[in-house]
Amino acid sequence: MYIVDYIKEVASAVKSLATGMKLTGYYFTHPKEIITQEYPDNRATLKMADRFKGEVIMPHDENNEHACTGCTSCELACPNGSIKVITKFEVNAEGKKKKAVDQHIYHLDMCTMCNLCIEACPTDAIKMANTFEHSVPDRNMLIKRLNNNGSKIREGVE
Template sequence: MSYFSDIYKGIKTLLTGMSVTGKYFVTSRKGAITQQYPDNRDTLQMFERFRGEVIMPHTDDNEHRCTGCQKCEIACPNGTIEIIWDRGIDEATGKKKKKIDQFVYHLSMCTMCGLCIDVCPHDAIKWGQNFENSVYDRSTLTRVLNKPGSTLMQGVED
């Protein structure tokens, strides 16, 4: 008798499947996930976890959170990050202290693995949402992430 119950179950499950896709068909106008890209360039919002490029957020006072510890440089599997550092006198304590001169990021070598961001102890670098990275000259893909004249934010190292 399982022959007939098989037929019944088969038809029932097929109809269940069709009702699911049918619902999607009816509501597809509202929930279409297609981005009509160049047209909606002004309003396009990439999703939160999108990995576009590595950026270093700066505050309004031109302060960043990078202490120059070079953990990201060590973590990077393909030498994307190069930190050129210097020693300067810390105003508060008067001691000699390491600080970054240039945070060099080679986007052309980056695989967006995210290890540098995971390893950063001070959340100095983050994922950016920009994805329009095509250029005519690949040397422009080498970027300095810290803005000129920027300084370390107070209290990051405490």
């Protein structure tokens, strides 16, 4: 009886291995079911998700105007200090002094893409872009100024 059990065990073992090999053989003979994409070759067709959190940007319109009031909400909301807002006082047409953004400094090298600054912004001045190819030769190039040269705040944004 021992011999019979032994042979049964060997048979079931061989069967279990054959079942696995059958599956492997199926995918070997059906290369269309393989879904691997090779990244640099598919750059032309690669589409990132709309909400993909790649970096923080400040959209400017055609008049080089943005919606940032320099309230530093994003700076306070950032958990690791990636944002530094340097403000200045501007004198408007009525002769009143008003706080405005001078430089909106963004450290991409420290950012963890947690989206808290975008949630905190009261005027939707900043948003997440879905770019992802951020490699640069020098780390200092990752420190960005988000507001353009000579840009100013859009009319009506408080």
